[in-house]
Amino acid sequence: MNLEKNITNVLQEISKVAQKAGRFFEDINIIAVTKYVDSNTTKEMITLGIKHIGENRVDKFLTKYETLANEPIIWHFIGSLQRRKVKEIINKIDYFHALDSLNLAKEIQKRAEHPIKCFLQVNISGEESKHGFSITEIDHVLSVLSDYDKIIIIGLMTMAPIDASDEELEHIFKKTNQIRMTYKNRKIKNMPLTDLSMGMSRDYKIAIQNGSTFVRIGTAFFS
Numbered sequence: 001m002n003l004e005k006n007i008t009n010v011l012q013e014i015s016k017v018a019q020k021a022g023r024f025f026e027d028i029n030i031i032a033v034t035k036y037v038d039s040n041t042t043k044e045m046i047t048l049g050i051k052h053i054g055e056n057r058v059d060k061f062l063t064k065y066e067t068l069a070n071e072p073i074i075w076h077f078i079g080s081l082q083r084r085k086v087k088e089i090i091n092k093i094d095y096f097h098a099l100d101s102l103n104l105a106k107e108i109q110k111r112a113e114h115p116i117k118c119f120l121q122v123n124i125s126g127e128e129s130k131h132g133f134s135i136t137e138i139d140h141v142l143s144v145l146s147d148y149d150k151i152i153i154i155g156l157m158t159m160a161p162i163d164a165s166d167e168e169l170e171h172i173f174k175k176t177n178q179i180r181m182t183y184k185n186r187k188i189k190n191m192p193l194t195d196l197s198m199g200m201s202r203d204y205k206i207a208i209q210n211g212s213t214f215v216r217i218g219t220a221f222f223s
């Protein structure tokens with residue numbers, strides 16, 4: 001594993017695809033998903049210029065958060081979060097990417113000491129195993145959440161099925177962006193909906209072509 005080389009490669013690819021899509025490289029936030037590596041390697045990523053760190057497990061997040069307390073890290077929690085664990089992390093993270101139930105939202109509203117930047121997770125493909133609200137639920141969910149002053153819906157997050165073709169990925173990411181725009185234009189309280197969390201190692205290029213502003217990349221950095 002050559003971190004420096006991997007980072008250079010990913011950044012170059014992102015730069016290329018951004019340019020092709022007529023977008024600014026600076027508008028794409030690159031989250032290193034460090035669930036595969038320890039605190040030392042995570043620290044190296046920071047030294048090499050990565051600012052955003054993402055974890056999907058509460059225990060692993062807390063270990064790194066404590067070990068790396070003095071590092072200038074922007075923390076992202078990207079995995080599904082059990083309601084009973086909300087209080088352990090919610091006031092430590094900068095972004096939460098997996099708001100996928102109203103019960104979870106209620107708990108965040110109760111435990112957060114300041115407004116939390118959240119992505120509403122949506123399940124566009126309808127795949128059963130995936131977390132997230134279906135398209136038909138979004139309307140109702142947003143109207144409930146608009147009363148929660150501790151939850152700022154900065155955007156939508158989605159994950160594509162592992163076996164999705166390029167055409168399916170294109171469809172899923174485009175659709176997510178369309179839905180985001182629709183609700184953004186409604187100017188709902190606490191919901192700027194300016195951002196999109198989509199794209200992993202396998203599909204970040206197609207995600208960026210379709211407007212993603214936060215890509216969550218693990219394998220491409222750590223293999």
Ligand SMILES: *Cc1c(COP(=O)(O)O)cnc(C)c1O
Nearest residue numbers: 033056078200201216217218219
């Ligand atoms: C692991 C993970 C990623 C990163 O996946 P890679 O394919 O390793 O880039 C992104 N998002 C979530 C929610 C993850 O759990």
